Amino acid sequence: MQEAxxxxxxxxxxxxxxxxxxxxxxxxxxxxAMDTFRExxxxxxxxxxxxxxxxxxxxxxxxxxxxxxFEKIDLDYIKxxxxxxxxxxxxxxxxxYYQETFSDNLPTNIQISNMASSDLDTNIFRTVGGIMDYxxxxxxxxxxAFMSDGAIITVPEGENSGIAINLIFFNQGLSDxxxxxxxxxxxxxxxxxSVIENYVGGSRDRTxxxxxxxxxxxxxxxxxxxxxMKETDDTYDxxxxxxxxxxDGTFNSRSFFRGCGIGRYDLNVSIEGENxxxxxxxxxxxxxxxHMDNFINIDHVRPNCQSNLFYKGILAGKSRxxxxxxxxxxxxxxxxxxxxxxxxxxxxxxxxxxSKPALFIYADDxxxxxxxTAGNIxxxxxxxxxxxxxxxxxxxxxxxYGFAGEIIDKVEIPELRSYLVxxxxxxxxxxxxxx
Amino acid sequence: MSNLEKLIEIKDLHISIAExxxxxxxxxxxxxxxxxxxxxxxxxGKSTLANVIAGRSGYTVTSGDIVYKxxxxxxxxxxxxxxxxxxxxFQYPVELPGVRTWQFLKSAIDAIRHENGxxxxxxxxxxxxxxxxxxxxxxxxxxxxxxxxxxxSGGEKKRNEILQLALLDPSLALLDETDSGLDIDALRIVxxxxxxxxxxxxxxxxxxxxxxxxxxxxxxxxHVLVDGKIVRSGDSRLAMELEEKGYDxxxxxxxxxxxx
Numbered sequence: 001m002q003e004a005x006x007x008x009x010x011x012x013x014x015x016x017x018x019x020x021x022x023x024x025x026x027x028x029x030x031x032x033a034m035d036t037f038r039e040x041x042x043x044x045x046x047x048x049x050x051x052x053x054x055x056x057x058x059x060x061x062x063x064x065x066x067x068x069x070f071e072k073i074d075l076d077y078i079k080x081x082x083x084x085x086x087x088x089x090x091x092x093x094x095x096x097y098y099q100e101t102f103s104d105n106l107p108t109n110i111q112i113s114n115m116a117s118s119d120l121d122t123n124i125f126r127t128v129g130g131i132m133d134y135x136x137x138x139x140x141x142x143x144x145a146f147m148s149d150g151a152i153i154t155v156p157e158g159e160n161s162g163i164a165i166n167l168i169f170f171n172q173g174l175s176d177x178x179x180x181x182x183x184x185x186x187x188x189x190x191x192x193x194s195v196i197e198n199y200v201g202g203s204r205d206r207t208x209x210x211x212x213x214x215x216x217x218x219x220x221x222x223x224x225x226x227x228x229m230k231e232t233d234d235t236y237d238x239x240x241x242x243x244x245x246x247x248d249g250t251f252n253s254r255s256f257f258r259g260c261g262i263g264r265y266d267l268n269v270s271i272e273g274e275n276x277x278x279x280x281x282x283x284x285x286x287x288x289x290x291h292m293d294n295f296i297n298i299d300h301v302r303p304n305c306q307s308n309l310f311y312k313g314i315l316a317g318k319s320r321x322x323x324x325x326x327x328x329x330x331x332x333x334x335x336x337x338x339x340x341x342x343x344x345x346x347x348x349x350x351x352x353x354x355s356k357p358a359l360f361i362y363a364d365d366x367x368x369x370x371x372x373t374a375g376n377i378x379x380x381x382x383x384x385x386x387x388x389x390x391x392x393x394x395x396x397x398x399x400x401y402g403f404a405g406e407i408i409d410k411v412e413i414p415e416l417r418s419y420l421v422x423x424x425x426x427x428x429x430x431x432x433x434x435x
Numbered sequence: 436m437s438n439l440e441k442l443i444e445i446k447d448l449h450i451s452i453a454e455x456x457x458x459x460x461x462x463x464x465x466x467x468x469x470x471x472x473x474x475x476x477x478x479x480g481k482s483t484l485a486n487v488i489a490g491r492s493g494y495t496v497t498s499g500d501i502v503y504k505x506x507x508x509x510x511x512x513x514x515x516x517x518x519x520x521x522x523x524x525f526q527y528p529v530e531l532p533g534v535r536t537w538q539f540l541k542s543a544i545d546a547i548r549h550e551n552g553x554x555x556x557x558x559x560x561x562x563x564x565x566x567x568x569x570x571x572x573x574x575x576x577x578x579x580x581x582x583x584x585x586x587x588s589g590g591e592k593k594r595n596e597i598l599q600l601a602l603l604d605p606s607l608a609l610l611d612e613t614d615s616g617l618d619i620d621a622l623r624i625v626x627x628x629x630x631x632x633x634x635x636x637x638x639x640x641x642x643x644x645x646x647x648x649x650x651x652x653x654x655x656x657x658h659v660l661v662d663g664k665i666v667r668s669g670d671s672r673l674a675m676e677l678e679e680k681g682y683d684x685x686x687x688x689x690x691x692x693x694x695x
Contacts, residue, residue: 392514
């Protein structure tokens with residue numbers, strides 16, 4: 001463990017260095033965020049810290065990190081571990097920095113910029129930081145203070161080309177490096193866009209990825225958002241998703257997390273227009289000593305809206321998973337329909353999940369339900385399959401894939417679905433149920 | 436009849452569940468092409484017998500043996516028994532959420548083929564076979580596309596068992612109370628499936644509480660199981676006699692036989 005003061009000094013030093021190279025338009029935003037970070041620090045207190053109740057951030061913050069730099073990359077290797085398809089617009093960012101030569105040409109109909117670009121539209125960058133409230137979260141404050149590159153996607157009104165934008169944040173940092181990726185997606189009225197955000201690791205060393213994504217769903221717009229996390233075992237990955245949905249808007253989120261050293265995704269969806277909806281579905285699987293925390297909040301601000309929150313977890317080894325789902329239905333949000341559930345398949349007696357779905361309702365005319373389950377597979381199920389000639393290993397595989405398939409089937413991009421079955425699920429531990 | 440013609444021989448089989456003896460010395464031989472029915476009141480041990488033959492865990496064999504196709508199978512896993520041609524139609528078929536019926540059946544058929552040194556069935560050939568058998572048992576095509584048994588009615592689940600029987604084409608079919616909970620139409624369809632399966636090389640063991648299913652599938656032999664023992668064996672007329680007189684009749688008779 002490093003001295004806290006030394007670590008703080010290192011952040012100050014790096015922040016000073018960054019001031020000269022970061023995009024100029026962001027300096028006010030970054031300075032304010034740095035002030036907040038100095039004031040609140042990291043969320044490491046164990047008592048009364050409901051947001052980080054089951055995840056101890058101490059191992060992440062006790063490291064003296066250097067800012068990650070761009071490293072040489074092997075594109076074929078990246079394509080072998082991350083989803084990549086020629087029919088998509090593939091954008092590569094290495095250690096947080098946009099790689100123009102390795103990315104596809106940007107389309108003309110949808111504006112995609114890297115944050116460090118000098119010809120950025122001033123109207124766009126004013127939106128950065130508009131949803132992410134970092135006032136009580138040191139990691140998000142730090143991301144904002146250090147943001148220097150990332151992806152900005154602006155979908156014009158009525159744009160419906162249906163193309164998928166694939167953002168690959170490839171983490172190949174040297175030992176004890178940190179990177180702070182930033183994403184902003186703004187969808188205009190009546191538009192539809194699909195964005196895949198990948199956080200994939202190619203480093204065997206201890207690294208830290210600290211990302212923030214802000215997503216505006218415009219009037220009657222649809223954003224299909226996919227998030228994949230496939231970091232290595234020594235990686236810490238803390239991510240924030242902040243979403244605001246306007247009238248008649250739809251936000252569909254499909255998230256897939258493979259556990260890492262410590263992984264956490266804090267997703268907060270605010271439904272701020274009437275007749276809007278969000279459908280958040282996710283799958284996490286953890287093995288060995290991995291840790292994965294999903295912290296999700298849905299805020300029903302306006303009436304006549306729907307939300308669905310459906311996550312599933314598969315846990316093996318000595319791993320630990322956390323699911324904290326909170327749905328808030330405000331007084332004005334009458335006729336809200338909300339369903340929430342978290343189901344876990346626990347493959348090992350040493351694995352543990354802390355699942356805490358919560359519902360706060362202040363309106364009186366709503367339909368809401370929530371629940372959580374955790375269980376193993378019963379002996380009858382396995383015997384049924386074996387009695388048809390299917391051996392234990394194949395039976396276990398069918399059961400696990402079947403369990404995961406319920407979420408993967410909801411992915412509407414066929415090539416991504418294939419990737420998930422062939423490359424993502426295959427990193428599940430092979431497992432035999434014993435009876 | 437020589438041993439070679441016996442498909443399965445159960446010899447003085449004693450079975451316990453957690454110290455309680457459930458089967459108390461069963462002797463039963465089923466020859467190729469024969470249909471046997473085991474009848475008995477609730478708790479007599481008849482379902483235990485079917486499940487023990489299929490290899491369900493949780494039972495202790497305290498003595499005796501089960502010899503199938505000339506070899507003891509007591510040490511064989513359920514999947515090895517299945518691949519050798521033993522099929523159990525479940526009293527309570529299990530739901531497999533997320534596991535597609537198509538995928539489940541393909542995995543099963545390929546596992547059996549692999550054991551017999553055959554190649555995996557080509558998808559086109561499998562689809563053809565599945566469609567043929569589906570029509571045979573009159574199963575809704577939508578159900579084949581769904582997760583195994585998930586949200587199926589009781590009758591649909593039993594029909595799915597018979598679809599699997601038809602598809603996997605075993606040597607010995609064990610029907611564990613397949614008739615329970617079926618209406619008359621479903622019973623007719625299920626029985627039709629079993630009757631088509633029946634052949635000079637295939638054997639059937641029907642475990643049932645009621646005589647009803649035996650109106651549709653005529654057994655060559657009927658055995659009455661009471662309190663873990665076969666107390667009477669006969670031909671199909673025994674089933675009708677039981678229907679008429681009830682199980683108390685054989686229970687009394689059992690006493691006479693043991694202590695003449």
